[in-house]
Amino acid sequence: MKAFALVRPSSATGAVQALAEGGAVALKANGIDLLDRMKERVDEPERVVSLASAAGLAELTARGDGALRIGALVTLQMLADSADVQRLAPSLAKAAGLAASPQLRRRATLGGNLGQHTRCGYYRHLSFPCLKRGAEACPVRAETGVQDTAGIFGNGVCASAHPSSVAPVLGSLGAVVHFEGPGGARQVAFPDLWAQPERGRASDLSLAAGDVITAVEIPPVPGPGGFGYEEVRVKAAFDWALVSAAVRIQGGVGKVSGGSIWLGAVAPTPIRAVAAEALLKGLVTEALAEKVGAAAAEGATPLAGNAYKVQLVKVAVKRALLEAAGRPA
Numbered sequence: 632m633k634a635f636a637l638v639r640p641s642s643a644t645g646a647v648q649a650l651a652e653g654g655a656v657a658l659k660a661n662g663i664d665l666l667d668r669m670k671e672r673v674d675e676p677e678r679v680v681s682l683a684s685a686a687g688l689a690e691l692t693a694r695g696d697g698a699l700r701i702g703a704l705v706t707l708q709m710l711a712d713s714a715d716v717q718r719l720a721p722s723l724a725k726a727a728g729l730a731a732s733p734q735l736r737r738r739a740t741l742g743g744n745l746g747q748h749t750r751c752g753y754y755r756h757l758s759f760p761c762l763k764r765g766a767e768a769c770p771v772r773a774e775t776g777v778q779d780t781a782g783i784f785g786n787g788v789c790a791s792a793h794p795s796s797v798a799p800v801l802g803s804l805g806a807v808v809h810f811e812g813p814g815g816a817r818q819v820a821f822p823d824l825w826a827q828p829e830r831g832r833a834s835d836l837s838l839a840a841g842d843v844i845t846a847v848e849i850p851p852v853p854g855p856g857g858f859g860y861e862e863v864r865v866k867a868a869f870d871w872a873l874v875s876a877a878v879r880i881q882g883g884v885g886k887v888s889g890g891s892i893w894l895g896a897v898a899p900t901p902i903r904a905v906a907a908e909a910l911l912k913g914l915v916t917e918a919l920a921e922k923v924g925a926a927a928a929e930g931a932t933p934l935a936g937n938a939y940k941v942q943l944v945k946v947a948v949k950r951a952l953l954e955a956a957g958r959p960a
Contacts, residue, residue: 703742778936789828
């Protein structure tokens with residue numbers, strides 16, 4: 632790892648100012664992902680701006696109307712253990728509790744989980760070319776590329792798969808992301824947080840390099856409904872999902888009158904399954920859940936080595952929907 636200077640501002644505003652000083656600089660939450668990249672020399676910043684001492688970023692509050700405001704430095708374990716999150720957004724508590732390992736969940740943060748870079752081996756190892764690091768094309772798309780964990784949607788330019796466990800859940804909950812940058816404090820709707828891949832752009836976030844995520848707000852859930860989250864992975868623990876699905880439904884017990892479905896680990900960014908959402912009507916049966924799962928897989932463009940992920944999408948969405956309706960598979 633290359634030597635670097637550590638900067639520890641006492642506020643998000645101070646972090647923004649430190650980032651604006653220029654040079655080779657990187658932002659660090661608790662450093663799980665960044666330090667991995669620095670060890671591999673994928674990132675070699677001269678200065679690392681740490682948020683560890685920034686006040687107010689590790690707070691989790693529930694409002695009386697049912698809204699949640701979660702600071703960017705709230706850890707995944709705090710999300711999993713929070714009674715408020717378990718009550719108001721149980722799918723978020725479940726996703727956070729499944730991520731990584733107990734040790735990492737106590738360090739990894741909400742903001743870091745959203746902002747982490749792809750786990751694609753071509754990006755993570757300098758011996759391979761990578762579009763995100765400036766190569767002419769994505770090597771995963773070549774016939775010789777390793778494709779088993781790659782994306783099956785939106786993979787025409789880059790076949791990476793975004794690894795965030797909590798991102799699809801936040802999408803299904805209609806989250807709003809608050810951030811601070813040189814232009815002051817702002818917010819962005821969750822679908823607008825993500826940027827499509829392009830050559831030389833490592834981050835999957837639409838935010839500028841000098842922007843700092845400060846909090847995520849989850850609005851009150853309108854009326855009765857249910858929540859579901861399902862992921863499929865190779866190992867039962869300490870592994871990234873091959874496919875994940877988050878479902879939030881509206882309606883009474885066993886019935887659905889609408890909702891939201893988001894997928895993770897299948898595209899360079901988390902994606903919304905709009906065609907599947909259109910089928911969220913009526914009594915939730917096994918047959919309906921299968922139809923919704925099949926619709927979620929529509930439009931997939933799998934590569935030769937990851938066609939199996941199409942079936943995983945169908946299964947994950949089906950199970951998440953049944954869970955949301957109180958009828959786990």
